[in-house]
Amino acid sequence: MLLFSKKIVSVFQNLRFRQVKPMLLHCKTAAFALQNNSFCNAILVLYITFIIYFANILCVFRCTNIP
Numbered sequence: 001m002l003l004f005s006k007k008i009v010s011v012f013q014n015l016r017f018r019q020v021k022p023m024l025l026h027c028k029t030a031a032f033a034l035q036n037n038s039f040c041n042a043i044l045v046l047y048i049t050f051i052i053y054f055a056n057i058l059c060v061f062r063c064t065n066i067p
Helices: 002-064
Strands: none
Touching: none
16 A cells, blocks of 8 residues: 555656656756857857967967078
8 A cells, every 4th residue: 555655646746747847948958058059159269269379379480480
């Protein structure tokens, strides 16, 4: 009897969670998309900064070694 009542409680808890889950996942999906977009923007800025920095170093190196 105790096992049967535990199963009933488990079923009701799962049912309650399944009703709330889609609302939470919708919010999480938007949050993850925003985080991913911010991460991609940060990587892009880092990459562009890296290119500009080394292009300037290369230019200085070429300009100082003119024969």
